Structures are given as structure tokens and as C-alpha cells.
Amino acid sequence: MIVLDDLVENIIAEEHEADMKLPSESDLVAKHKVSRHDVRKAYDRLEEMGYIYSMQGKGRYYKSKNDKILLVLAGDISFTEKMKKMGYDLRTENIYFKELKNGSKIKRRMNLIDKDKVFKVSRLRIINGIPSAIHISYVSDKYLKNIEADGPYIKSMFGYYKKNDYTDFYFKESTLQTLLPTKFERDTLKCPSLVPIMLLESQCIDKLSDKILELTKIIYRGDRFIYKFKP
Numbered sequence: 001m002i003v004l005d006d007l008v009e010n011i012i013a014e015e016h017e018a019d020m021k022l023p024s025e026s027d028l029v030a031k032h033k034v035s036r037h038d039v040r041k042a043y044d045r046l047e048e049m050g051y052i053y054s055m056q057g058k059g060r061y062y063k064s065k066n067d068k069i070l071l072v073l074a075g076d077i078s079f080t081e082k083m084k085k086m087g088y089d090l091r092t093e094n095i096y097f098k099e100l101k102n103g104s105k106i107k108r109r110m111n112l113i114d115k116d117k118v119f120k121v122s123r124l125r126i127i128n129g130i131p132s133a134i135h136i137s138y139v140s141d142k143y144l145k146n147i148e149a150d151g152p153y154i155k156s157m158f159g160y161y162k163k164n165d166y167t168d169f170y171f172k173e174s175t176l177q178t179l180l181p182t183k184f185e186r187d188t189l190k191c192p193s194l195v196p197i198m199l200l201e202s203q204c205i206d207k208l209s210d211k212i213l214e215l216t217k218i219i220y221r222g223d224r225f226i227y228k229f230k231p
Contacts, residue, residue, distance in 0.1 A: 003032050003042040011051050011062065022052060022060045048194040050223030063223075069127065071225045073176070073200065078158035079125065079135065079218075088127050095134075095188070096122035097151040106138050109203075110212045116142040121151055124188060131189045132224040138215040143206075157204075157214065166206050166213060174202035178222065189221050196222035 007022070023031070028039045043060055046052045054060045069088065083090040100106065103118035112118070118140050125133040137157050141147050144164055154160050161169065181189065181197045189197075197219050204214035220227075 001042075003028055003034060003039055004045055006032070007042060007046060008051070011046075017062070019064055020062050021058075022062065024059065045194065048192040050192065050195040068226045069132075069224060070228060071220070072228045073174075078156060079133070080156050080158070083125075083127060089129070091126040092155040093124045093126065094121070094152060094155055095124045096120065097154075099148070100138070103138075106215060107140075109215060110138070110140060112140055112142060116140050117148070119147055119151055121154055121157070123155055127224070130224065131191075132221050134185065134188060134219040136217040136219070137204075138217075139213065143211055143213055161213065166208075168207040169204055169213060170207060171202040171204055171216070174200065176200050176227075181219075185219060189219075191221050191223070198222055198225070198227065 022043070025036050025039045025043075028034070028042075029036055032039075043052070043054075047054060047060070050063065052060050052062055069083075069086070072082065077085075080090060080092070098120055100118045100120055104114075106118050107113070107116060110118070118138055121137045121139060123135045124131055125135060127133075135157075139147055139157075143166075144150075144160070146164075150160070161167075177199050178196050179199055181191060181193065181195065185191075185197060186193060191197075200216075200218040200220070202216050203212050204216055205211070206213050
């Protein structure tokens with residue numbers, strides 16, 4: 001692990017330029033007195049962690065920090081608007097819509113009663129051709145009367161709320177945690193197993209009525225974003 005530790009320390013300390021070539025396997029073998037197999041394992045691990053990339057026949061290179069998207073974690077602007085303002089090519093796919101037959105826990109959190117239906121709406125955010133985030137919304141027909149028919153076609157919940165006369169809302173009780181991706185998340189986001197994800201969970205509240213319109217889960221690829229918190 002000495003090779004991996006040394007390379008990670010350099011990356012964290014930013015002792016390199018973006019797209020700079022990493023030392024050859026032979027150089028690291030000589031420097032650390034380890035086997036070529038150990039060096040290859042260290043490089044493979046760094047690639048799985050999203051720190052470096054390889055070019056066949058040329059070597060391995062540090063990833064640029066500029067490849068990451070600065071994301072302000074504030075709920076007053078939709079994700080679509082944020083990406084468009086920054087000039088990114090954003091494409092959204094509605095990848096899942098279904099009524100939750102056993103949604104009692106979510107109903108309690110949304111102050112709903114048994115007869116209210118709860119639906120899960122999932123969208124995949126593809127930025128500059130790269131799957132980068134999964135947005136999951138838990139919503140109810142109590143406040144969105146046509147959600148059962150419209151759900152499979154929704155790409156922006158903010159836009160859908162406005163069509164349903166909810167024009168002023170905010171997020172509260174937000175939590176953020178770092179996790180390793182599940183197989184579904186790896187397959188959907190097309191990311192290696194050791195690239196962490198950031199899971200943001202919150203409630204979307206209508207300002208006028210104080211209704212909980214939505215429970216939100218957003219899964220961000222950790223190697224695609226830098227996060228900025230807005231007070």
C-alpha cells in the first residue's frame with residue numbers, strides 16, 4: 001500500500017498539474033522497492049477511485065480538478081437551471097416511475113393518511129454526455145392530482161410544481177453523506193466501484209401552505225462535482 005499512499009498524498013496536496021503524466025511503473029518499482037504487480041494494483045485502484053485516467057500505449061495521467069462541476073447546494077434554483085446557467089449540456093431521462101404499495105414510512109414523513117397514494121419518480125442527469133446524478137422524488141396525489149398520469153414523463157419536478165400552481169418552495173431538513181455506490185447506482189451512473197457517491201436527502205416545502213410536497217434523494221457521482229454550501 002506504500003505506493004498507493006504516496007500517490008494519494010500527492011493528489012490531495014495537489015503536487016501535480018492537471019493531465020500531468022504519472023511516473024512509470026519502472027520508476028515506482030525502483031523508488032519504493034516493490035514489485036511491478038504492486039504498482040499496477042495501486043494504479044488500478046487510483047483509476048477506480050476516479051483520481052487518474054489511462055491512455056493505452058501512453059501511460060497514466062492525473063485528472064483535472066477543472067473537470068468537476070461546482071454545485072451550489074441551495075434549494076431555490078432547480079438543477080436544470082443551475083446547469084444551463086453554467087453552460088453545461090444537460091440531458092434528463094425519466095428512468096423510473098411507480099406507485100409505492102408499501103409507503104407507510106414515507107406517508108408518515110409527509111403527513112399523509114392511508115388513502116393518499118405515494119409515487120417514486122427517478123430521473124437520470126446526463127451532463128456533457130456523462131451520467132452524473134440520479135434525482136429521486138417521493139410525491140403524492142394529495143397535492144399533485146394528475147401525478148399518476150404525468151409521472152412517467154416528468155423530467156423537472158420544479159417545472160411540474162409550477163404547472164400545478166406551486167410557485168414558491170424551499171428545502172429543509174437536508175442531510176448529506178458519502179457512500180460507496182450500489183450495483184444499481186454503478187450501472188446507472190457508469191462509475192467504478194470505488195468512486196464515492198454523495199447522497200443528499202431533504203424535504204421540499206410549499207412556502208404558502210407549508211405542505212411537504214416531496215421527499216427528495218439526490219445521488220451525485222463524487223468524481224463529477226465540487227460542492228459549495230450556501231448559508
